[in-house]
Amino acid sequence: MMATIAGVNQIEDIYPHYQETPIGRLLEYHNLNRPFDRYVEAQLLVGMCMDNRKQLHIPDNFAYILRTGGGNLRSSEFKVSYAIGVGRVRAIALIAHNHCGMVHLMTKKDDFIQGLVDIGWDATMAADHFNSFASMFEIGNEVDFVLSEAGRLRARYPGVLVAPMLYRLEDNRLYLLGQ
Known part of the structure; x- marks a missing residue:
């Protein structure tokens, strides 16, 4: 089944099912320049890539933000549970982005x-490090990965709204993903 990528250029x-939720407000703040509201407590958890080319336009205290390679939250699940259990968030925005370095990670082995080695590691130790962790962080296709991760998190946290999104580097906008 082919994924849909939907632009958000107006509230409609x-x-x-995301309107008037923290997911909808995230889209309004980032894409539609909604004036910032004041927050004392986080309203949602954002899981996104550590890539330095992306920056969200959101108010202070609005969201917990976990930045990991590829936006892969599998190794950050305790932190997700903390945001839900202690922080009481009931929405997760999973944001993949195009041109992600975790896509086809295996092709970057030699550069890694x-x-x-250039900063002093032994070549064998560096290769062992890559071989031990690369498969855990390889995401394949960005869109397919974030849709799959959203499904996994929905099953794990059934009372939490999970929204898969794509951040396009060309225009710095968020897009909704669906199947």
Whole structure:
């Protein structure tokens, strides 16, 4: 089944089940320049890539933000549970982005190893490091990965609204994903 990528250029473009939720407000703040409201407590958890080319336009205290390679939250699940259990958030925005470095990670093996050797690592130790962790962080296709991760988190946290999104580097906007 082919994924849909939907632009958000006006409030009506936000899927109805996200309107008037923290997910909808995230889209309004980032894409539609909604004036910032004041927050004392986080309203949602944002899981997104550590990539330095992305920056969200949101108010202070609005969201917990977990930045990991590829936006992969599998190794950050305790932190997700903390935001839900202690922080009481009931919405998660999972944001993939195009041109992600975790896509086809295996093709970057030589650069990864050489970069560590350049700062003093032993080549064998650097290769072992890559081989031990790369498969855990390889995401394949960005859109397919974030849709799959959203499904996993929905099953794990059934009372939490989970929204998969795509951040396009070309225009710095968020897009809704669906199937």
